[in-house]
Amino acid sequence: GEDVEQSLFLSVREGDSSVINCTYTDSSSTYLYWYKQEPGAGLQLLTYIFSNMDMKQDQRLTVLLNKKDKHLSLRIADTQTGDSAIYFCAEGQAGTALIFGKGTTLSVSS
């Protein structure tokens, strides 16, 4: 069945770049999403990429999609302490619910 895998933890220093990786199994996925969840809050949509794109950049965020390998990454440039949160990757296609990964906890130390 469909599955979305992420590493559970990532620790970086303030000012460094963070790269959060995600793999998915369903080649029919149309959209790939990144959500951010801060402690005690809901999920906030960060960015998403359509499956016919390789890359999308939005300020400090860069999303890379390797459709052949079913690999998605989120790069955060100049990581700040306010970026500390759980980051969820999700895949979606028409007619089915989004499938979320278990989330990657990003810890940023000053």
Add this chain to the structure above:
Amino acid sequence: DAMVIQNPRYQVTQFGKPVTLSCSQTLNHNVMYWYQQKSSQAPKLLFHYYDKDFNNEADTPDNFQSRRPNTSFCFLDIRSPGLGDAAMYLCATSRGTGGITPLHFGNGTRLTVT
């Protein structure tokens, strides 16, 4: 700002005592969802409404029910909460169904069962 609002933020209920969680939206989205999220896990979809059409996930326990009296409001009713139902409950909306439109989440209600 258009948003998804969940009340209350924290809810404590007793084992077996019915509880209702509320969600409202000002986005005028067709679809409203309820997710259950336990610690260190992905959100798990319980059910969703497309307008008035109710769609239950196959593995959602009968203990969980939902009501959507109008476009703006959706309720999650837990008829007889067990200790295993303690979790964060997230409401979300989207313009359309499926995974091709982004979800907009509320801040969640954290349910404690004593």
